[in-house]
Every structure is written in structure tokens, then in C-alpha cells.
Amino acid sequence: MIRLFVAIRPPAPIRSQLLALMGGVRGARWQSDDQIHLTLRFIGEVDRRVAEDIHAALEAVRHPRFEIALSGLGAFDRRGAPTALWAGVTPHDDLKALHKKVDQAISRAGLEPERRAYTPHITLARMSRGGGxxxxLIESAGGVSSAPFAVDDFRLYESSLGPDGATYDVLARYPLEPAHLRLQRSTPT
Known part of the structure; x- marks a missing residue:
């Protein structure tokens, strides 16, 4: 069994900007540079055959390239206690459209569709109970923003859980289409 997810990898300057924000919160387990990503779809544990079916389905996803930018910090909580710190991104339209296509592809590979609402974000830290x-941090760095950055591909990752946290390995990259290809496809023949 392997544990999978689909995500976008922000470029190095964006990751550096996010890494510079990390620190000063008790009980936070900060992400390393290798862990910074924007999840499109968590898959979970599957066997190798299903992973191959997922890969084949993801190869068929077509979506134009787009740009997003960092936009603010926030926290997820459970019963008032923070569980994760995150950086927001904007705009959401292309991300939500790509998420939907990825989710549909994974459903075609035989898995259940995502049931939770999709909230695009980049996790910065996971919080321990009693952390915070x-x-x-949200007040001091919450206005974080960036210039728009290109999203040229999305990736299938394997997540391996270990004593020092999770490590992520890229299993496959799926390029997004240049804008001119989208225009050619929409032109009647």
C-alpha cells in the first residue's frame, strides 16, 4: 500500500517567502521546504494497481496554465483549538476547476469523490494539542502576499510517514496546457 496525494509545488522564491514566516508559535510542527505544496486532492492509501490506474487517469486531465499569488495567513481549528496554520492563495477559480478535474479523474480510477469542500491553501504548520x-503570527504576517506565480503542472506524490514526520516523493508530473493550445482547441474546424 502507498499513501498518495495530488498537489501543486510552488516555485522556490515563493517557498523561501513562506519559510521565512515560520517560527515563534509553540507546538507548531513547521513544514520543510520539501513539504511545501498546495494540495489539489488527498487520496490516501491504495495498492500499486490502483495507483497505476490513478496515474493513467491523471494523464488525461487537460487544463490551461494559470497564475496564483499568496494572499494572507489563517488557521484551521477544531473546537476553538488551532490544528494547522496556512497561507492563502488567490484567485480560486482555476484552482477549483483543476481540483474538480483531478477529483473526477480519480473517481474514474475507482475511488470515491472528495466529499469535503475544497479550500485552496498551503499548509505551513500542523499544531500540537495545547499549541499556540x-x-x-496571523496579525503580524497575515498580510503576506506575493506577485503572481505560474502554475505549469501538478504532481502525484507519495507520502511516507516516519518518526521525523512525512517525506514526499514525486511519482509523476502532469503538465498544464499553454494558453495557445486552449485557444486552438476552442476554434471551430
Whole structure:
């Protein structure tokens, strides 16, 4: 069994900007540079045959390249206790459209569709019980933003859980289409 997810890898300057924000929150398990990603779809544990079916289905996904930018910090919580710190991204339209195509491809490979609402974000830290407070960081760095950056591909990752946390390995990359290809496809013949 292997544990999989589909994600976008931000470029090095964006990852560096995010890494510079990390620190100063008790109980936070900060992401390393190798762990920074924007999840499109968590898959979970599957056997190798299903993983091959997922890969084949993802190869068929077509979507034009687009740009996003960092936009603010926030936290997810459970019963008022923070569980994760995240950086937001904007705009959401292309991300949500790509998420939907990825989710449909994974469903064609035989898995259940995603049931939760998709909230595009980049996780910066996971929080331990009793960790925090997170509000001082959100208030001081919450206005984080960036210039738009290109999303040229998405990736299938394997996540291996170990004593020092998760390690992520790229199993496949799926390029997005240049804008001129999208225009050619929409031109009547």
C-alpha cells in the first residue's frame, strides 16, 4: 500500500517567502521546504494497481496554465483549538476547476469523490494539542502576499510517514496546457 496525494509545488522564491514566516508559535510542527505544496486532492492509501490506474487517469486531465499569488495567513481549528496554520492563495477559480478535474479523474480510477469542500491553501504548520497561540503570527504576517506565480503542472506524490514526520516523493508530473493550445482547441474546424 502507498499513501498518495495530488498537489501543486510552488516555485522556490515563493517557498523561501513562506519559510521565512515560520517560527515563534509553540507546538507548531513547521513544514520543510520539501513539504511545501498546495494540495489539489488527498487520496490516501491504495495498492500499486490502483495507483497505476490513478496515474493513467491523471494523464488525461487537460487544463490551461494559470497564475496564483499568496494572499494572507489563517488557521484551521477544531473546537476553538488551532490544528494547522496556512497561507492563502488567490484567485480560486482555476484552482477549483483543476481540483474538480483531478477529483473526477480519480473517481474514474475507482475511488470515491472528495466529499469535503475544497479550500485552496498551503499548509505551513500542523499544531500540537495545547499549541499556540497563533493569532500573534496571523496579525503580524497575515498580510503576506506575493506577485503572481505560474502554475505549469501538478504532481502525484507519495507520502511516507516516519518518526521525523512525512517525506514526499514525486511519482509523476502532469503538465498544464499553454494558453495557445486552449485557444486552438476552442476554434471551430
Amino acid at each position: 497561540p497563533v493569532q500573534p
